[in-house]
Amino acid sequence: xxxxxxxxxxxxxxxxxxxxHGKFYDAADDIxxxxxxxxxxxxxxxxxxxKSTIAASIIGLYDHKxxxxxxxxxxxxxxxxGLNEALFNKIRGNKIGMIFQDPLASLNPLMRVGDQxxxxxxxxxxxxxxxxxxxxxxxxxxxxxxKPEEMYSMYPHELSGGLRQRVVIAMAVACKPxxxxxxxxxxxxxxxxxxxxxxxxxxxxKQSHSGIILITHDLGxxxxxxxxxxxxxxxxxxxxxxxxxxxxxxxxxxxRSLLNSMPQSDDESEDLHVIQGTVPSLQNMPRxxxxxxxxxxxxxxxxHEENPTxxxxxxxxxxxxxxxxxxxxxxxxxxxxxx
Amino acid sequence: MWKTILRxxxxxxxxxxxxxxxxxxxxxxxxxxxxxxQINPNTDPKQLAALKQAAGLNDPIPVxxxxxxxxxxxxxLGTSYIQHVPVVSLIADRAVNTFWLSLLSTIIxxxxxxxxxITAGRHQDEWQDQAVEIFNYVTYAVPPFVFYILxxxxxxxxxxxxxxSGSVSANASGFWGVIGSQFYHMLLPAIxxxxxxxxxxxxxxxxxxxxxxxxxYVRTAHSKGVPENVVFNKHILRNSLLPIASNFGTVxxxxxxxxxxxxxxxxxxxMGKLFLDSISxxxxxxxxxxILIFGILTLLGNLLSDIIMSIVDPRxxxx
Numbered sequence: 001x002x003x004x005x006x007x008x009x010x011x012x013x014x015x016x017x018x019x020x021h022g023k024f025y026d027a028a029d030d031i032x033x034x035x036x037x038x039x040x041x042x043x044x045x046x047x048x049x050x051k052s053t054i055a056a057s058i059i060g061l062y063d064h065k066x067x068x069x070x071x072x073x074x075x076x077x078x079x080x081x082g083l084n085e086a087l088f089n090k091i092r093g094n095k096i097g098m099i100f101q102d103p104l105a106s107l108n109p110l111m112r113v114g115d116q117x118x119x120x121x122x123x124x125x126x127x128x129x130x131x132x133x134x135x136x137x138x139x140x141x142x143x144x145x146x147k148p149e150e151m152y153s154m155y156p157h158e159l160s161g162g163l164r165q166r167v168v169i170a171m172a173v174a175c176k177p178x179x180x181x182x183x184x185x186x187x188x189x190x191x192x193x194x195x196x197x198x199x200x201x202x203x204x205x206k207q208s209h210s211g212i213i214l215i216t217h218d219l220g221x222x223x224x225x226x227x228x229x230x231x232x233x234x235x236x237x238x239x240x241x242x243x244x245x246x247x248x249x250x251x252x253x254x255x256r257s258l259l260n261s262m263p264q265s266d267d268e269s270e271d272l273h274v275i276q277g278t279v280p281s282l283q284n285m286p287r288x289x290x291x292x293x294x295x296x297x298x299x300x301x302x303x304h305e306e307n308p309t310x311x312x313x314x315x316x317x318x319x320x321x322x323x324x325x326x327x328x329x330x331x332x333x334x335x336x337x338x339x
Numbered sequence: 340m341w342k343t344i345l346r347x348x349x350x351x352x353x354x355x356x357x358x359x360x361x362x363x364x365x366x367x368x369x370x371x372x373x374x375x376x377q378i379n380p381n382t383d384p385k386q387l388a389a390l391k392q393a394a395g396l397n398d399p400i401p402v403x404x405x406x407x408x409x410x411x412x413x414x415x416l417g418t419s420y421i422q423h424v425p426v427v428s429l430i431a432d433r434a435v436n437t438f439w440l441s442l443l444s445t446i447i448x449x450x451x452x453x454x455x456x457i458t459a460g461r462h463q464d465e466w467q468d469q470a471v472e473i474f475n476y477v478t479y480a481v482p483p484f485v486f487y488i489l490x491x492x493x494x495x496x497x498x499x500x501x502x503x504s505g506s507v508s509a510n511a512s513g514f515w516g517v518i519g520s521q522f523y524h525m526l527l528p529a530i531x532x533x534x535x536x537x538x539x540x541x542x543x544x545x546x547x548x549x550x551x552x553x554x555x556y557v558r559t560a561h562s563k564g565v566p567e568n569v570v571f572n573k574h575i576l577r578n579s580l581l582p583i584a585s586n587f588g589t590v591x592x593x594x595x596x597x598x599x600x601x602x603x604x605x606x607x608x609x610m611g612k613l614f615l616d617s618i619s620x621x622x623x624x625x626x627x628x629x630i631l632i633f634g635i636l637t638l639l640g641n642l643l644s645d646i647i648m649s650i651v652d653p654r655x656x657x658x
Binding site for chain 2: 059061085088090093098100102107109120124155157168171
């Protein structure tokens with residue numbers, strides 16, 4: 001499984017806390033992940049689990065007054081946590097490219113899309129205007145946009161959703177960044193377009209040998225593209241392994257529940273599995289014990305760790321808490337999916 | 340973009356026709372006629388009837404309307420029955436005064452409100468924002484005439500910094516002397532008008548900035564490594580100025596129609612004061628002409644707003 005090992009990003013003990021009514025609450029709690037060259041790391045979880053918080057922390061885009069970030073985000077020995085803005089602006093868009101969820105909202109409605117891509121080049125290269133224009137056309141070709149010359153002078157509202165996302169991708173990869181963070185890049189798109197965009201991301205990665213952090217709630221996307229997977233619940237990573245292991249031997253109750261709630265095309269008779277309860281809000285999140293425990297109440301409290309930590313059960317396969325050893329589905333004991 | 344403007348212009352034609360019809364009918368529906376109240380009660384009713392006949396007031400309404408519109412096209416707005424001069428010349432003098440006063444107050448309005456709106460939006464909820472908020476509350480809540488009278492008392496009467504009535508002083512001489520005197524007369528009313536007009540613009544701009552700051556495209560700009568200042572000026576500010584641009588036409592119209600209150604308080608011979616005087620003197624011809632002009636100005640103001648919008652916002656252009 002080990003690929004050409006070249007560490008791009010080393011995140012250690014990352015805590016990101018937001019201020020709510022005067023108190024700080026950890027939205028990302030003790031995150032430890034690494035990203036290697038040529039790797040797609042997928043961070044997966046429900047809305048509000050803290051996956052986008054990780055992206056915002058890496059690229060340093062959060063409300064500095066109401067957010068507290070501690071821990072280390074090491075990029076080439078450079079700690080991005082607390083890095084000054086001027087230096088950070090040399091990295092953003094240049095070494096780290098970011099792709100967002102809603103391509104229409106992500107583009108400035110008053111600027112021609114070509115100019116928006118060229119803006120990245122303006123701040124990170126010494127190309128002149130003509131060279132930037134040519135590079136944008138080249139990028140538009142690369143991301144598969146028809147008639148790139150015409151597209152250059154279009155405004156975001158004149159393009160389709162798929163084309164807009166291609167523009168956003170062109171913007172993110174304009175400076176050939178080593179790290180690409182894609183935050184739900186296909187969520188706002190049609191299913192048919194989703195596959196094209198994912199293929200495009202993989203193509204770009206193959207050419208540039210960058211590392212991609214793919215944030216998604218869509219397990220289908222994970223299965224199709226990811227190399228490594230980190231499953232998040234309540235601000236914590238609950239299970240971390242390579243994609244094969246996650247889908248074939250999921251251990252943590254949350255991962256198993258998540259996989260069980262995926263519709264399977266081959267058994268139409270079965271009702272879809274539903275995880276009981278809802279994700280607690282940031283303020284109501286239990287701060288001690290297993291955070292998922294309230295949603296699997298049939299597992300006795302004694303089966304959980306008091307302060308669950310990550311255990312390496314197999315090389316490269318990490319699981320939080322020991323409750324996975326006794327976990328079973330309440331109604332369908334044997335129906336553990338996976339194989 | 341030319342298509343948008345042309346289409347928008349064509350829409351204005353029926354609007355003006357309807358407007359002229361309404362103005363005419365309203366004038367006809369008003370009680371009395373130009374002669375009532377103006378003529379010695381001992382006048383022979385026959386003579387009065389002859390006068391009415393001569394003025395064409397006995398013709399059928401459509402004929403009168405046709406004649407009125409025909410005259411309009413020849414630039415004839417009728418003759419004031421009170422002042423006994425053509426309405427056109429009456430309005431022309433006042434319009435020039437109002438135009439310069441409006442221009443000056445528009446410039447002052449934007450010169451004050453845009454920096455204030457930017458400061459408030461940029462420093463949302465900080466002391467700068469709160470200071471602007473207090474200014475807004477005061478200028479918006481206190482009735483304008485209270486300001487005007489206070490200002491006349493303080494700056495005109497007590498301190499003697501500004502003249503408090505008229506548009507030019509009688510002893511001004513020479514080209515630059517007259518211009519200087521006119522400017523001096525305009526200054527205080529223009530500043531005061533500006534102060535009470537700023538509120539809306541400041542609030543639009545502040546809200547625009549506060550809303551746009553958290554938009555996704557701003558995050559995108561940051562993620563490209565664009566420096567904070569550039570993100571603000573190039574991305575946030577441009578989008579926040581859209582409502583200001585669309586408001587511009589309306590502001591211009593409002594100012595060109597003249598402020599009845601400021602012109603009356605300062606006895607400034609402009610359109611607003613003429614309008615008020617015409618009402619109190621029952622000068623129907625002048626009144627009708629003014630209402631028509633104000634109506635057309637409003638339509639032109641809206642047209643101007645739309646043209647500005649189609650220039651600054653690519654989303655509303657017609658292909």
